[in-house]
Amino acid sequence: xxxxxxxxxxxxxxxxxxxxxxxxxxxxxxxxxxxxxxxxxxxxxxxxxxxxxxxxxxxxxxxxxxxxxxxxxxxxxxxxxxxxxxxxxxxxxxxxxxxxxxxxxxxxxxxxxxxxxxxxxxxxxxxxxxxxxxxxxxxxxxxxxxxxxxxxxxxxxxxxxxxxxxxxxxxxxxxxxxxxxxxxxxxxxxxxxxxxxxxxxxxxxxxxxxxxxxxxxxxxxxxxxxxxxxxxxxxxxxxxxxxxxxxxxxxxxxxxxxxxxxxxxxxxxxxxxxxxxxxxxxxxxxxxxxxxxxxxxxxxxxxxxxxxxxxxxxxxxxxxxxxxxxxxxxxxxxxxxxxxxxxxxxxxxxxxxxxxxxxxxxxxxxxxxxxxxxxxxxxxxxxxxxxxxxxxxxxxxxxxxxxxxxxxxxxxxxxxxxxxxxxxxxxxxxxxxxxxxxxxxxxxxxxxxxxxxxxxxxxxxxxxxxxxxxxxxxxxxxxxxxxxxxxxxxxxxxxxxxxxxxxxxxxxxxxxxxxxxxxxxxxxxxxx
Ligand SMILES: Nc1ncnc2c1ncn2[C@@H]1O[C@H](COP(=O)(O)OP(=O)(O)OP(=O)(O)O)[C@@H](O)[C@H]1O
Ligand SMILES: [Mg+2]
Numbered sequence: 008x009x010x011x012x013x014x015x016x017x018x019x020x021x022x023x024x025x026x027x028x029x030x031x032x033x034x035x036x037x038x039x040x041x042x043x044x045x046x047x048x049x050x051x052x053x054x055x056x057x058x059x060x061x062x063x064x065x066x067x068x069x070x071x072x073x074x075x076x077x078x079x080x081x082x083x084x085x086x087x088x089x090x091x092x093x094x095x096x097x098x099x100x101x102x103x104x105x106x107x108x109x110x111x112x113x114x115x116x117x118x119x120x121x122x123x124x125x126x127x128x129x130x131x132x133x134x135x136x137x138x139x140x141x142x143x144x145x146x147x148x149x150x151x152x153x154x155x156x157x158x159x160x161x162x163x164x165x166x167x168x169x170x171x172x173x174x175x176x177x178x179x180x181x182x183x184x185x186x187x188x189x190x191x192x193x194x195x196x197x198x199x200x201x202x203x204x205x206x207x208x209x210x211x212x213x214x215x216x217x218x219x220x221x222x223x224x225x226x227x228x229x230x231x232x233x234x235x236x237x238x239x240x241x242x243x244x245x246x247x248x249x250x251x252x253x254x255x256x257x258x259x260x261x262x263x264x265x266x267x268x269x270x271x272x273x274x275x276x277x278x279x280x281x282x283x284x285x286x287x288x289x290x291x292x293x294x295x296x297x298x299x300x301x302x303x304x305x306x307x308x309x310x311x312x313x314x315x316x317x318x319x320x321x322x323x324x325x326x327x328x329x330x331x332x333x334x335x336x337x338x339x340x341x342x343x344x345x346x347x348x349x350x351x352x353x354x355x356x357x358x359x360x361x362x363x364x365x366x367x368x369x370x371x372x373x374x375x376x377x378x379x380x381x382x383x384x385x386x387x388x389x390x391x392x393x394x395x396x397x398x399x400x401x402x403x404x405x406x407x408x409x410x411x412x413x414x415x416x417x418x419x420x421x422x423x424x425x426x427x428x429x430x431x432x433x434x435x436x437x438x439x440x441x442x443x444x445x446x447x448x449x450x451x452x453x454x455x456x457x458x459x460x461x462x463x464x465x466x467x468x469x470x471x472x473x474x475x476x477x478x479x480x481x482x483x484x485x486x487x488x489x490x491x492x493x494x495x496x497x498x499x500x501x502x503x504x505x506x507x508x509x510x511x512x513x514x515x516x517x518x519x520x521x522x523x524x525x526x527x528x529x530x531x532x533x534x535x
Pocket of ligand 2: 098099100142219
């Protein structure tokens, strides 16, 4: 047996820290130098005792970083908490120490977070069994392989509180364990992973759930349900490498009941409370160089990874209300369409544009249920405010019978039957550097993202469906955009038309209406 496998072995780092602690208590190094030999011996015995305590009773000696403290305090008011943090920030440590306080009931004197005054039932869950062993199990119990029983108790749960006989395990992994609570009862701690089918969890009632690393949305939902009966809490700690998932969105948007702290490398100290160097600058710089450029924001700042994942990663949505745009004749106007087939609605977007400031306003959207024909919704285009306003149609609006129940195309119906001001030609992307005109959706989406980020595309608060779609809009690794996006698509056509100069003011229309309209040429033609 190696020396370090003896049950009373104490790692050198704790001996160093214990000595530092005693030196501090004694009032400095000089005082120690003046000790008599037997006093010195006594002090070394005290050091060994304290070092043992530091190793096997870590809960007593743990001092949270500022952001960890803030995270604990949120627990008083919020039952779903997220620590959305950079790598190496101390996420797993924070959640495993908090769990240990709850499991044992041994809260620090200055504790301002959630308190249970009875034993609890907790579940700690991570990506896979291997990951759970290496992180949650190792940090809670002290060993990543339960066979190394000499390490048991060197994690956040003190050795004396662990009921060794209660352990249920499978290979290296602990499945369940009981923890002595200060009331004399026992808390129960289960471990699980995200690959276990969530239905296996049905029937569990839990007080506390710990999720280390970003869980699939269904796993989160299943676990949060398990806490309902006992009015429990869910703690999530992760680096948001999976992008803006449904769960991250909830934290990011601070929906009711959800709170988070976001942690960047700037929030982590360079020296810990023992004066030891902690995650030094050179190491941070090297890692920054190691990370792929698109990962850096997530791994160093805890900002959800973008690229695959979220399409509009906005912290603040440019929403407006109460502006009197309708009565401003200097603003350009435009109406755009996304045409729906079968199960999709047709969405009509009404825009204003301030061409001086270059600000586009998505002022109103009308959702026409699928199956309604042009005759049924054309009245939206014929009222006093809309009549004559240029209408931007997508490329397929010219296809006969596709969106109408007749031989006509939407374009023909609008132009011929109702005399509407339809912009000739389909609205496509502007020509690229090589002069090519494409219809790639990502171009318009990118323009919308840029404009929204800069506050140049503003959305009226009534456009709720647009905002809902935009908040959840995602792109997968094959470049495919998520559904539904009818309201986004309708707006995209409008934005493309506006930036290509198709908007009209009341003033300019009055001047040029008679001469401007050019009839599109019939049949095939060649550009000369
Ligand atoms: N309050 C603290 N005081 C001293 N050291 C701490 C504290 N919190 C965390 N640490 C140390 O920081 C290091 C990283 O902690 P932890 O593994 O919890 O980070 P993490 O954010 O979960 O990392 P990863 O991104 O790898 O999952 C560990 O060595 C841990 O002991
Ligand atoms: Mg971790």
